[in-house]
Amino acid sequence: MTGQSHTNGPAQLSETSPSSAGVPRATTAGVWALFALSLATVAVSDLGGYEWHLPGYVVVDALTTVVWVVVTFFSGIVHSYSRRYMAGDAAVDRFFGRTFAFTLAVMAMAAADHVALFAAAWLAMGLTMASLIGHVRGWDQARAAGSLARRYFLASGGLLGGTLALLAWATETTAVSGIVARAGSLPADLAWLAIGGLFLAAMIQSALFPFHGWLLSSMTAPTPASALMHAGFVNAGGILLTRFAPLYADVPAAMSALVVVGAASALLGQALLLVRPDVKRKLGASTVAQMGFMILQCGLGFFAAAIAHLVLHGFYKAYLFLSAGETVERTAPTASPRSDPGLPGLAASFGAALAGGALFVAITGKGAKPDSGVLLALVVVLTALQAARDVLARSGIPARFKLVGLPVIVVVPVAVYGFLFEAVSGLLADVPMTAAPTDLTAVHLAVGALFVAAYLAVDRGWHRSSKRLYVALLNLSQPAPETVLTTKEDYNDA
Incomplete structure (x- = not known):
């Protein structure tokens, strides 16, 4: 209709070289x-x-x-x-x-x-x-x-x-x-x-x-x-x-x-x-x-x-x-059965998460007192727990390495975050109110309970078992219709 022909098959693209134009070169420098x-x-x-x-x-x-x-x-x-x-x-x-x-x-x-x-x-x-x-x-x-x-x-x-x-x-x-x-x-x-x-x-x-x-x-x-x-x-x-x-x-x-x-x-x-x-x-x-x-x-x-x-x-x-371009591939939906980490895997993941949380508290002091730092430490523990479960779910990693290396994989990033937290806190020491923890309130406790419930929901796959919830989330994540390309030909025209 437009007088243009489209080829949807793979095409060999020539190797591009860095732009030598004046503006890109000058702004980069x-x-x-x-x-x-x-x-x-x-x-x-x-x-x-x-x-x-x-x-x-x-x-x-x-x-x-x-x-x-x-x-x-x-x-x-x-x-x-x-x-x-x-x-x-x-x-x-x-x-x-x-x-x-x-x-x-x-x-x-x-x-x-x-x-x-x-x-x-x-x-x-x-x-x-x-x-x-x-x-x-x-x-x-x-x-x-x-x-x-x-x-x-x-x-x-x-x-x-x-x-x-x-x-x-x-x-x-x-x-x-x-x-x-x-x-x-x-x-x-x-x-x-x-x-x-x-x-x-x-x-x-x-x-x-x-x-x-x-x-x-x-x-x-x-x-x-x-x-x-x-x-x-x-x-x-x-x-x-x-x-x-x-x-x-x-x-x-x-x-x-x-x-x-x-x-x-x-x-x-x-x-x-x-x-x-x-x-x-x-x-x-x-x-x-x-x-x-x-x-x-x-x-x-x-x-x-x-x-x-x-x-x-x-x-x-x-x-x-x-x-991102390296991760894009054309695949067909397949059923992915949940992997059962077993009791040793569960014990290792919980142990790694608790060790990460304890290390965060030791490095930063946040969570050691009954104030808003407790909620921050809880979020760190849940994040470490999710990371540990993700490592256990990867089938390509040998089981022995999972159990032995799991604490290192989970605890090291927590330590990096804790030390960076302390470094930034030291740099911002003269900036007003950069450290102003609040008293522990019912709001903090409710949010903490909500985070725990959300972790359990994701772990059990409730977002997949409930069609109503899945569709609601999918609809909520939709971009504005006028910003979406609907056909591959539109990409070719662009």
Whole structure:
């Protein structure tokens, strides 16, 4: 009908070479230079004690330098990877320009001490990411996904801008540091309005439920852009909540609300991950779960843990997206009977999980006292237990190695997380409220019970045995219809 012929058989593609165009080469060199400068800033400011600041406009503190190092490193990886991946793209200069601009926007947001600069950088982050999602201008689905994301990000930017303007008016200062210092003088009604605005802005940017739709609809983005989105962009919610923690960290109801919101998104994201058949949306659902856990850590008062988590999640998710093409294959559904690990396997997995939890408590001290740290330690134990059961379920691993090597496989990652937690806590020691554990409440106990119940449900496969639940989760994980390709010919046309 269109006068074009389509060949669905395999085709031999010529080997592509890294783009030698000026913009890709210059931006790649530029972002690695920024990474080197960020490392130097860490050495001079965090280790040498020198403070960089322009009072009322820019403050380069420990949180700023950590974010700078993380975002420039991931952006450097994406730039370098894209030199080959995007070679031959008609709009390669625009792609690299937007990616570099996004990096600068994140760096500006992390250092901003003026409410106007903070809000402008936040909005610029969203608009550049929306442009990357809709990068393929001649692709209807890409344009629709970019437009959908842009509406979400404009809403987030509007909420944050209005909230910051309200706070500036109430505290009579336009400096973020000044607003934070005067948080205790805010009237209760106005404080709650500001807290609500900050929470909603963070939830939208981090794709928490019920705002996860833009993320699951964003798979039209080039894979390098998806890697940068999942490794960097969605983490902005945790950075925002950490920066403004003094506004709400002493308000138990606000902290409990964050715990509930984070737990709901963590559990829902994990449930959606179980029913998605496609690789990239599985990763998207995983990000929803991981961002929920990051916000949960903020609600528990462990903001340094949230920053450590976004660092580890960035490494993990960037690798998974950049290697996603290697995991795609055409397969037919097959019945996969549940493997029974037996009593020795169960004992080994529970022992490894408890050892991991005990090591986490010993390294960080979180969970040793009857406060919100108990819930954090419980989540670590459940995560270690799930990892242990996954190792036991892999048929390709010899049984003897499973039982002997299981504690090492499970405990070592827990130790890495614990030591990174402590390292980030040390770096952020001078940032207000980075460690503000709350009293153990009924909300924490209820969330803990819910996590245990969810683990048992997944372990027993209840999401598969209940058709109603399976269909409900599958429907909830669907992207916006206008962003979905329905035929292979559409891919060929694009």
